[in-house]
Amino acid sequence: MKRAFRVAASVTAAVAVVSISSPTPALALTPAHQQPPPDTASEALAQYKKLTAQADQVNEDLLAARTDLDKKRKQLSKATADLKNAKASMKQAAADEEAFRDKVDVLTNASFQGARFNKLSALLTGSSADDFLERASALGVLASDNEEALSKLTGAVNMAADAQAKASSAQKSARDATAAAKTLLAKVTKTKTDLDKKIQKVQSAYNNLSGADQSALAGPEDNSVYLGPPGAGGTAAEVAMQQRGKPYVYGADGPDTFDCSGLTMYAYNAAGISLPHSSRAQFTMGKSVANGDFQVGDLLFYGSSAGSIHHVAMYIGDGMLVHASTSGVPVKTAEAPYGAGSDFLGAKRIAG
Incomplete structure (x- = not known):
């Protein structure tokens, strides 16, 4: 019975001294560094508990990595959407800037051609009080339009610059999130492989436990x-x-x-x-x-x-x-x- 137990338990003995973070398979260890098969049921139970503790830790490593990966994927999705919106804002801002610049140019040319945006010039060039009022009113509208056009042009220029900055930031965020997600995906894949190996060893060790020990665990x-x-x-x-x-x-x-x-x-x-x-x-x-x-x-x-x-x-x-x-x-x-x-x-x- 003792010899049969040795044979059945030898499958798990090699992993008893392997740490969670060790990337080296247990079979790669030299015989001098391998733990001998358990001789008694108590040794088998102790070995099983050690293996489950290792597997529990790797399982938590995997779950944490997957949670981080989900966050990075959400960050990537947001960065991609931000980049798309920033590019659209840049396009709209450029169109607004062009439109307001044309309007400012028209009003500026009018000024160069003789218009004076003040009531004194209207008074000096007017032929009557009514003529002054009409000229003053018209010049007031023209000046107001010019001020509004200049304000909108300034706003469009600032918006274009802001959109450009947001686009650059979003592009960098997208690149960073992509790289981080790629790194985490590799970590998740490796950790999952490690966990699968440990689960196999845990199951093998569990099968080596006596019925009494299995019942005691439950x-x-x-x-x-x-x-x-x-x-x-x-x-x-x-x-x-x-x-x-x-x-x-x-x-x-x-x-x-x-x-x-x-x-x-x-x-x-x-x-x-x-x-x-x-x-x-x-x-x-x-x-x-x-x-x-x-x-x-x-x-x-x-x-x-x-x-x-x-x-x-x-x-x-x-x-x-x-x-x-x-x-x-x-x-x-x-x-x-x-x-x-x-x-x-x-x-x-x-x-x-």
Whole structure:
């Protein structure tokens, strides 16, 4: 039995010492650096937990990269639209400038040919009081037209310059967003490949666990009735609790399978609040909550820093949370750790 267990477990042994960020496949390591196959069920369980922790981290890396990629694509779309609008404004401004310049030229030529835009010249050249009034009125209109034309010409010139500046800025934004999106797409592709490899190893390690260990991971079935308090947080908590028993799947956001941020996103979406599918992105939302001041629906985040968050759970009251924790463990409730000995980072109140 011991020998058979060694053979079955050897598939996953090579990855036990591989870090999340290592691009080198486990099989490329020399035998001296490979961890031997687990000899006991406890060693197999420890190895499984280590592998799932690595896969959880890579999964969060992937979700964060995808969220960033979505933002860059939106920025690119906006920059492209801004560039199109700026070019249209440039074209209109150029046409307005040409039209107003022609009008100014006509009025200027009239001035050069003898018109004087003041009432004194009208008085000196007029033959009567009525003639003066008529001339003064006509010159007033002419001067007003010239002033308006000059004002519009100045406005058109400024608008053309502004449109040119906006077009240049939009063009640069489009180039930058394109380059950033391309870089992020490559990162997403590589991270997805890394995650797929780790998921295979996690599944292989899970298959090597004893039935007792698999049952212990799943925990007892919980069919208790839970009613959330009024408000979006209570609604989200109630919806999250309705998912108890559903399997954990990397990258899943319901309705039949979930990962950690997929569950919280799904629950709050049912409450009318949109969240990104990334625990790190969710950490940027809502308002911070002091330790121990949690309310139903608050999100609890775990990790050493905002950039390394690996898990999010939802507080349901009485010191308890509901979460999709890791592979092999269904959505379930647990005590909410936030003190010494846990890597609790902080809590956010999304609603209320």
